[in-house]
Amino acid sequence: MNQPTPPGIESAFRCEIGAVRERNEDACLTVNLRYGGHFDFRPLGVYVVADGMGGQVDGHIASSAAARTFVEFILTNVYFPLLRGRPEPDEARLLDLMDEAVQTAHEAVYHPETGKNRGTTLTAVVLLGRRLFVAHVGDSRAYLQENGELRLLTKDHSLLRRLLDQGRLSDEDARNYQYRNVLLQALGQEVALNTDTFALDVPPAGKLLLCTDGLCGYVPEADIASILDQEGPVQEMADHLFEAAMANGGEDNITALVVRFVL
Numbered sequence: 001m002n003q004p005t006p007p008g009i010e011s012a013f014r015c016e017i018g019a020v021r022e023r024n025e026d027a028c029l030t031v032n033l034r035y036g037g038h039f040d041f042r043p044l045g046v047y048v049v050a051d052g053m054g055g056q057v058d059g060h061i062a063s064s065a066a067a068r069t070f071v072e073f074i075l076t077n078v079y080f081p082l083l084r085g086r087p088e089p090d091e092a093r094l095l096d097l098m099d100e101a102v103q104t105a106h107e108a109v110y111h112p113e114t115g116k117n118r119g120t121t122l123t124a125v126v127l128l129g130r131r132l133f134v135a136h137v138g139d140s141r142a143y144l145q146e147n148g149e150l151r152l153l154t155k156d157h158s159l160l161r162r163l164l165d166q167g168r169l170s171d172e173d174a175r176n177y178q179y180r181n182v183l184l185q186a187l188g189q190e191v192a193l194n195t196d197t198f199a200l201d202v203p204p205a206g207k208l209l210l211c212t213d214g215l216c217g218y219v220p221e222a223d224i225a226s227i228l229d230q231e232g233p234v235q236e237m238a239d240h241l242f243e244a245a246m247a248n249g250g251e252d253n254i255t256a257l258v259v260r261f262v263l
Helices: 059-083 091-109 159-165 221-228 234-247
Strands: 008-016 026-033 044-051 122-128 131-137 141-146 149-152 196-201 205-211 254-262
Touching: 008 026, 008 044, 008 234, 026 059, 026 254, 044 059, 044 205, 044 254, 059 091, 059 122, 091 122, 091 131, 091 196, 122 141, 122 205, 122 254, 131 141, 141 221, 149 221, 205 221, 205 234, 221 234, 234 254
Parallel strands: none
Antiparallel strands: 008 254, 026 044, 044 122, 122 131, 131 196, 141 149, 141 205, 205 254
16 A cells, blocks of 8 residues: 655755856755654745856856855744744745845845956745745746646746847747847846745645756756656756756756655
């Protein structure tokens, strides 16, 4: 008789330089919290991907600093208080904390006095029980896979996306648009930073994918969905996503962070 899968979260990733670039300017971080014992403690996960801007100085430093700073902020203000037995923050408070975490990461990256123009995307999720909290800046992405259906949760903050939304660029023209990598929002830049933050319910079981555009810009969503629909180890899924991007040229750094949850 098959035993039901116990509640929990597992994650794996590939964060690689790709086939063309000379340096990996992507970064990612994962934190999984599971508890066994008398007291009830809902599984909690924190996941971040960041893509340093390739045309900027020290993009690899920017992405690493942003990812580490965001996670440190969430650990300090959400994770550690829960371990000390404090109540979970309500939804509005947690969304505020997500926004504050992004702003803190931005401050860690933005240093105009050095004369160096650093920048990075940041896409992060906190999975707490059956609620998913998302913070997003740039064109890295978060997807939710449920019952074989892949759903894009984030919207690219890019010139390409804006032109498509405005009907000023066709899908066919977009494939070869020379400014497809121009971002309208990124951490570490002088323009005012506006973070997309939101919360949604997740199904009792499913998968999440956080990725940089080195994956989603080269692998069709149908292929991503097919790989995430597999039932093998999550590390194999991350590996297969990386291999698919490499098979399509591997022209950018590639990060695929896969989360499987049963709640």
